[in-house]
Structures are given as C-alpha cells and as structure tokens.
Amino acid sequence: MAGQGDTGTKEEIKTQFTTVEGVYRLLSPSEYSRPNRVAYSSSGGGGSTPAVRVSLVKVSDSPGHDHDRTKICFNYGRELFVYTYRGIKKAADLTKPIDKRSYNKEDVPTCHDFNSKTATADGVSLLVGLLGGQIQLIDPITKEVNKAYNAGERLIDKTKVTCVRWVPGSPNQFLAAHSSGHMYTYNEELLCGMDRPHYQLFKQGEGYSVYTCKTKSTRNPLYRWVIGEGSINEFAFSPCSKYLAVVSQDGYLKVFNFDTMDLVGTARSYYGGLLCVCWSPDGRYVVCGGEDDLITVWSYKEKRVVARGQGHKSWVTVVAFDSFTSVYSDAEGVDGCSDDTTKHNSFSNDVHNSKTNSGVPNSRPSSNRNSVASDSSGMSFITSYRLGSVGQDTLLCLWDLKDDALTQPYRRPRSSTVVSSSGVVAGSGVPQAGQPTTNSKCNSVKDSVATDSSHHSHSANSLTAKLANLNFGEKKDKEKSEKDHKRSLSLASKNSTQNCKGYVNKNQIVGSSVPSEDSQKPMGTPLCPRLDECPMLEPMVCKKIGHERLSGLVFREDCVITSCQDGCILTWCRPGKQVGSGIVLILI
Known part of the structure; x- marks a missing residue:
C-alpha cells in the first residue's frame, strides 16, 4: 500500500496525497520561513545545524478571531521566529513576526515549548533550549520576561538541551533533557545557585536514578534524573499527564510514573538509538522511532512491543498521532495510560490547550505536543489509530494502526527454546544462555x-x-x-x-x-521481539514532500503542519477544507 497513488518519479516532490478520507493538498501561501529565505540549493544540507522544530499554542481570550488565536514558533539556524499562525484561511505574512531573535553560533536554539496553561492574548511563556545547555524563558509578545537557567558558567549541565517541556497543567514547572543523559526538573520562579549543585540520591531503580540538591533552601534544579546511557533524545507526557515516556541514544524506551518516579515499562529499538516518541490519544500505546528506520509500538497494558512498522528508508525523526482521523467505538471501559482510567479521556481542542480528563482522579490536564483530538462525549475507545511519521529520508508516512493488529499475542518462533525458572534449558540440562559469553551483542541485525x-x-x-x-x-x-x-x-x-x-x-x-542481564540482552523477548515475532505494519501513504530531511509534524483539525531542515514550515489542507470547499484563502 505504500506509495499508493504515486505518479512520476520517486524523487518528485509531492504537493498532494490521497488517503481514505480524501485528498490532502499543500497550501503554498500558508508557508512559513525566515523572511529573507534563499532558494533551495542541492549543495545545502544543514547537517550540522539543529533540527527545525515547531511549537504552537492557542491563546485563551481572543473571541471572534480564531485565526489569530494561535501562535507559532520555529527555529532555523541561529534564529528563532514567532508568528501569528493564520492557518488555511489567511496567507502567512512573513514581514510581521511577533518576535525574532538571533543567537551566537555556540548558543543556537535546539528546542522550545509554549506554556498553554498561562497563555493569553496579552502574553505567552516560551521556553527555549540552547546548544550550550542554557534554557531561556521569554515572552515574545510583551518582551518583558527574560529569564535564564543554567546560564553563565553552566554549572548544572554543559551539554546540548535536546528536549524541553512544561509539566502539563503547571504554571511554573518544566522539564529539560540534555545530551549528557540527564534530565532536570525546574521551577521557573526559583533561582539557580551561584555554585555547582551537590546532589543526594532520592530514588533509584533499574537503569535510572533520581537526585535532589543538598541545600537548606529549595533551588533549581529540583530533581536530576540519570537515565540509561547516552543522550536523552526526547520525552513525552501521557494524555492523563501521569506518565512520562523517555527515549535515549542507547536504544531504550523507558516509561515512568512521573509522580512516584517509578519505572513502569521498558522497550528496546531493533537497532540503534531511539530519536522520537509520542503517546496515543487514549494513552494505551507509546510509539517511538529512531535509527532502525522503523516505528515501534509499545502497549501500556501488556508492557511489551506489540508491532513494528516499516516504510522509511532512513532515521525516523518525528512520530505523532492524528486524533481527528482516529476511529472511536462505544465500550464499557478501556485500558488507558492510567489504571484508574475506565472512561474515554477528554482531549484538548488544540496543541497544548488542554482540559482535565474525565474519569482520571487527581490527574493533571493533558498536553499533547503533536496531535490534538476533538472532544468526544460518552464512553468510547479507539479501534483504529492514525499515526504520522517523518524522517531524514524526506518521506511523510501515514499509518492506520488497527486495534485487532495491536492486540495479537506475542509469537515466539517454533524453533525457540523454553527456559525453566531454574535457568536450565528444558530437556537439555544446559544452563541458560544469560550467563556471560564471548559475544554479548543484544540488538544488532x-x-x-x-x-x-x-x-x-x-x-x-x-x-x-x-x-x-x-x-x-x-x-x-x-x-x-x-x-x-x-x-x-x-x-x-x-x-x-x-x-x-x-x-x-x-x-x-x-x-x-x-x-x-535480561534488559541488556532483550533481542527475542517481549522487550524487543524479532521481526517475525510481532506484526510488521506498512504505511498507507508514503510521500516525499521535501528537499531536506523532515524534522516536524503537527496534526490540527483543519490541516497538517510539517517542517523541513531548510527552514520551511508547510501547511497541508485536510480534505474538504481547501479553497473551493467553502474555505476562502485571503491573500494579504
């Protein structure tokens, strides 16, 4: 099914693609980029520059002006831009940015995030992570807020900030991950100390530790997480905000209870590091992608990898669920990300614009960065999930994940050996192969x-x-x-x-x-099944949509937003929303 409806050569850049619900079309007037953008050059590449990321937020008090309620932020090279996002109804006006900032080449922006909890038409809080490890808090509208964390001598962490997020529902706490493999919890109202922080162990589990600062008074960072080995590439909060999924360069996905800091689940890539992660809208599944060119689907209920998807030809950089095209069905209850969740969650109406989940006691509001679901009433669960992914191969892939395919039991090959609890291979008297051997590779092809x-x-x-x-x-x-x-x-x-x-x-x-030992050798286990031990999915759509590697994907009610490494932010109209279907594009 991949490449359905393709015409022309494989290298042709697509301006539209077809799905079961209709035709998605590129809106060129709604393209965002730097105002003085130069034409594409095949000699370019931007391989050494940080990925172009996109953040959006809908402000809460602009009645009657829906197209002016959303703000968009993106980074490109040494610059950071904030615009009013006009969507599909008005063309982008690149001559009037809300804010534009330039940075030194050592401190270029690498990631950013709006606080939807405090966003208003008069001001928004925007976190910006930098290459040198610093974190900035700014208000691009009023220009009055300008705070810095881990600045100066960078006593907390000197490595690149790979991901920064506001804690869902919190007006002042945020989480920042670094390429050092450390993750820090901050309170934006507290100061960072003038001397290097000293830590004491607070919580410890398999493959991770949590520390607090040894101080008489509370200071930043509130907590330091040490997770696995290598860079923490991304993390994502569950829709109920109770759980945190973290992916690292060591190839591991780790899912934590964010409140208790307990590890509740683990998975492993088929090969190489994991680069991106997202939650399904109902919190039942976590999907990640990375250097194995695959998408990996992990089930919260079963605590195992239930499927993989193959469609990309290079590293997968972003995965995101499309809640608007997911299929819902009535049910008595569902198994969501929380054990207390027995009814369908109420999802947000826009990116970072959240409301409390129904049926989830004492949960924080939802905050899903890359996808947004319309409100659903009654008790229902999702029977078919729409997932999107983009990669360094410049391909956009759309996947339909059917619930029946994701609930198949774990398949162990017929030639595999059953090991007894005593560590002896059944019927052979040979000790289990979990003891040290000369070849301990766990995740190679x-x-x-x-x-x-x-x-x-x-x-x-x-x-x-x-x-x-x-x-x-x-x-x-x-x-x-x-x-x-x-x-x-x-x-x-x-x-x-x-x-x-x-x-x-x-x-x-x-x-x-x-x-x-088991977590270091997961190949052939539910932690990391071989390719014939779980369903292998294929995308229903796989299109080349850019010259450079793709680095952003956001689903909205009327459109899909993608970003490319050449600094171009594209808007794709959903079927029935484009010009000529009751929607008029205003050129200004």
Missing part, C-alpha cells in the same frame, strides 16, 4: 538473524514480499536474511553501538542502577 533459525527473510519492498519469504528452519536463508537486513536498516552512530553490546559505563554516576 547479525545477532538477531544468526541466533534464530526461524527468522524470516526480510525484504524492504513490501509486506507481501516479506510474507512470501518466510522460511522456518532453513539454514540457507540465514546469509540472505542477514544481507537484506543490513541493506534495509541504516547504520547507527558510534554512540549507540556500545550500548548494543551490553556496554556498561564504568564512569557513570555513583548510585545509578545498572540494568539487569
């Missing part, structure tokens, strides 16, 4: 093929080819399968390879917990 004779031949062309090439117990297909996997999966960076080999950092902070 070669190991996943060579250790399982039931592994099927993997084709990058179509699901039909993959099903046709399934072979069980045939040794002659091992070599071919290994070669096909290497061809279809991109090479991971050197930073992630050490973690795929069960590598333990001897210099890690004292008190942090070392992952167990």
Whole structure:
C-alpha cells in the first residue's frame, strides 16, 4: 500500500496525497520561513545545524478571531521566529513576526515549548533550549520576561538541551533533557545557585536514578534524573499527564510514573538509538522511532512491543498521532495510560490547550505536543489509530494502526527454546544462555538473524514480499536474511553501538542502577521481539514532500503542519477544507 497513488518519479516532490478520507493538498501561501529565505540549493544540507522544530499554542481570550488565536514558533539556524499562525484561511505574512531573535553560533536554539496553561492574548511563556545547555524563558509578545537557567558558567549541565517541556497543567514547572543523559526538573520562579549543585540520591531503580540538591533552601534544579546511557533524545507526557515516556541514544524506551518516579515499562529499538516518541490519544500505546528506520509500538497494558512498522528508508525523526482521523467505538471501559482510567479521556481542542480528563482522579490536564483530538462525549475507545511519521529520508508516512493488529499475542518462533525458572534449558540440562559469553551483542541485525533459525527473510519492498519469504528452519536463508537486513536498516552512530553490546559505563554516576542481564540482552523477548515475532505494519501513504530531511509534524483539525531542515514550515489542507470547499484563502 505504500506509495499508493504515486505518479512520476520517486524523487518528485509531492504537493498532494490521497488517503481514505480524501485528498490532502499543500497550501503554498500558508508557508512559513525566515523572511529573507534563499532558494533551495542541492549543495545545502544543514547537517550540522539543529533540527527545525515547531511549537504552537492557542491563546485563551481572543473571541471572534480564531485565526489569530494561535501562535507559532520555529527555529532555523541561529534564529528563532514567532508568528501569528493564520492557518488555511489567511496567507502567512512573513514581514510581521511577533518576535525574532538571533543567537551566537555556540548558543543556537535546539528546542522550545509554549506554556498553554498561562497563555493569553496579552502574553505567552516560551521556553527555549540552547546548544550550550542554557534554557531561556521569554515572552515574545510583551518582551518583558527574560529569564535564564543554567546560564553563565553552566554549572548544572554543559551539554546540548535536546528536549524541553512544561509539566502539563503547571504554571511554573518544566522539564529539560540534555545530551549528557540527564534530565532536570525546574521551577521557573526559583533561582539557580551561584555554585555547582551537590546532589543526594532520592530514588533509584533499574537503569535510572533520581537526585535532589543538598541545600537548606529549595533551588533549581529540583530533581536530576540519570537515565540509561547516552543522550536523552526526547520525552513525552501521557494524555492523563501521569506518565512520562523517555527515549535515549542507547536504544531504550523507558516509561515512568512521573509522580512516584517509578519505572513502569521498558522497550528496546531493533537497532540503534531511539530519536522520537509520542503517546496515543487514549494513552494505551507509546510509539517511538529512531535509527532502525522503523516505528515501534509499545502497549501500556501488556508492557511489551506489540508491532513494528516499516516504510522509511532512513532515521525516523518525528512520530505523532492524528486524533481527528482516529476511529472511536462505544465500550464499557478501556485500558488507558492510567489504571484508574475506565472512561474515554477528554482531549484538548488544540496543541497544548488542554482540559482535565474525565474519569482520571487527581490527574493533571493533558498536553499533547503533536496531535490534538476533538472532544468526544460518552464512553468510547479507539479501534483504529492514525499515526504520522517523518524522517531524514524526506518521506511523510501515514499509518492506520488497527486495534485487532495491536492486540495479537506475542509469537515466539517454533524453533525457540523454553527456559525453566531454574535457568536450565528444558530437556537439555544446559544452563541458560544469560550467563556471560564471548559475544554479548543484544540488538544488532547479525545477532538477531544468526541466533534464530526461524527468522524470516526480510525484504524492504513490501509486506507481501516479506510474507512470501518466510522460511522456518532453513539454514540457507540465514546469509540472505542477514544481507537484506543490513541493506534495509541504516547504520547507527558510534554512540549507540556500545550500548548494543551490553556496554556498561564504568564512569557513570555513583548510585545509578545498572540494568539487569535480561534488559541488556532483550533481542527475542517481549522487550524487543524479532521481526517475525510481532506484526510488521506498512504505511498507507508514503510521500516525499521535501528537499531536506523532515524534522516536524503537527496534526490540527483543519490541516497538517510539517517542517523541513531548510527552514520551511508547510501547511497541508485536510480534505474538504481547501479553497473551493467553502474555505476562502485571503491573500494579504
């Protein structure tokens, strides 16, 4: 189904694509970019510049002016822009930015986030994470707020800020992740100390530790999280705001109860680091993407990987659910992200514009950065999820995740060996292979093929080819399968390879917990099933929509927003919303 409706060559940039609900069309007048944008050059690339990110917020008190209620922020190179987002009804006016800021090349913006809790027509709070580790808090409308955290000598952390988010529902707390593998909780009303903070252990679990500052008075940071090994690439709060999903360069997804700081679930990439993560609108699933070119679907209820998706040809940079095209059905109850959730959550009407979930006692309001659902009444659950993903291959992929495909039981190959609780292989008297061996690779393509004779031949062309090439117990297909996997999966960076080999950092902070043997060798387990042990999904739409790698994806009620590394923010009209369908585009 991938490439459905394609015309022309594969390298042709698409300006429209077709789904089951109709045709999505690109609106060129609604394109946002730097005012003096230069024409695209094939020699460009921007590989060394931070990814172009997009943040939006709807202010609360602009009655009668819906098209002026949303503000959009994006970074490009050393500059940060804030505009009024006019959507599909009015063309973008690039000559009148609300705010424009330029930074030094050592301190370029890498991420940002609006606070929807406090946003009004008179002012908004915008967090900006910088390459040098600093965090700024600004008000682009009034220009009166200008605070800095971890500034000056950067005593808290000197590494790049990879992700920054306001804690959902909080007017003053925010979370910032760094490429050091540390994550910090701040209160914007508190100051950072003048000396280097000293920490004491507060909470510890498998593969993570949480610290607080040793001070007589409360100061920033409130908490420091040390999670896994390598950079923390992104994190996302669940719709009920109770849980936090974190993905890292070591290839692990970790899901925490944010209030109690307990680890409630873990998953592993098929290969390489994980770069992006998002929650389904009902909190039942977490989807992540990364350097294995796949999307990975993890179930909150079953605490395991339930499906993978193959459609990208390079690293997946953003995943996001489209709540507006998800299919709902009546039910007596659902298994959401919270054990207390027995009814359908009330979702927000716009990005970061949230309301309290019905049926979730004492939960914070929802805050979903990349997708927004319209309000639903009654008791219902989602039977078909629409997911979007973009990658460095310049492809936009849309996936329909059916509930029946995501609820299939875990399939262990027929040739796999059952291990008893005593650690002895059943019927053989051989100790379990969990003891140290000379080859401890856990997440490489070669190991996943060579250790399982039931592994099927993997084709990058179509699901039909993959099903046709399934072979069980045939040794002659091992070599071919290994070669096909290497061809279809991109090479991971050197930073992630050490973690795929069960590598333990001897210099890690004292008190942090070392992952167990099982978590270091997850291949072939529910933590990281092989490709023939879980459903392999294909996108219903897979289109090339840019010259440079894609770095942003936001779903709105009337449109879809994408961002490209060349600094171009595109708006795609949903079916029935474009000009000629009752919507008039005003050129100004």
